[in-house]
Amino acid sequence: MADCSGANRIHSPIEDMCIEVMTTQINWYKADSTCKNRGGRLVVASSKGKFNFFKTTLQGSAVWSTNWIGLSVEPVANGIFIWSDGTRATYTNWMPGEGRSSTEFCVEMVRSHDFKWNDNPCWALLRFICEYTPNIV
Template identity: 30%
Template sequence: MMTMTTMTFAHVGLALCVLVTLAQAAPPNATSPSPIGRHVPNCELQKQRCYQLIGSYCPSCDMNGNFDAMQCSGSTGRCWCVDVITGVMIPDTQTELGPPHFDCSNMYFCPDGWTLFKKRCFIFISTPKKWSEAEVYCQFDGGNLASIHSYEENHFVMALTRGDGHEFPETWIGGFDAVVTGLWMWSDGSKFYYENWQDYTSPSSSQDCLRMNYGIELKWYQDSCSDLHPFVCAKII
């Protein structure tokens, strides 16, 4: 007969397998990549190509093959800051002559449609999806469903979800307790230490996913993961 301990480990293992499967899946109804995603992400690859063109600008790369935060052109003397992954120039950073007067390593840049908040990029997706579908959609764009770690961050994410009529739709964020009922985690692996619950007293084994903007006070509440809601993605720069 299977013991309670064995059943617990089996449950945890099954939940983890589900999460891994979701992480490897392709996002349903995924949109086309943003313009920034069409750039070759490997600095070394671009460097090899530019050597074939006499007089062309060749990027400088770090030891990991990413772009150096500051790029300069030897032929023009101009320098500018770039996204170290894509090499895309950060707007309003190019100087006419010599290096920028600011520290490019502290410049943060989000792709089109995303909004910067404390070194993370966020985006609200208004198309309703199941929690698992929303998580995979976010992973496809290099992130996860948003984790929230402070009152200020919660207020910022709420503002992203606000519609033209100043309504706040119930929205998926990255919390779940599918591994152990009542033990809430964030899908991006960060610690779950800030909470904004609406009368959370008894966890439900059938409501394992976290939504925000619930009720008049726009709090957090557990919900069935199969329900359809818009969602917020977040990713570290």
């Protein structure tokens, strides 16, 4: 079972994971390292089921707005989006016209657009979501 101890962690028994919305606004790289330092990773919405869990769980959250998720373009992968767990993105939920920028390499989930995704410069300062599962080493 995922370790969901902590006041701001929300457990999903279906995915055996928990998430935590972090209210600090930092760039994508610092968000990624912060999640890793806390024993997790930036959230991986790699399936419609996981995305629906995030969306349903976070719709009522007062701290939710636009948050970094664990998806970014790997420079060595020739512009392919890779999740923070190292897997290639096969499920995506882009806003219309997004996910194709040559200058925006990190991804945010946007509440005001039905939690759809937008690519953004990685240095932008946003809140972020960490994920904790038993599989994260």
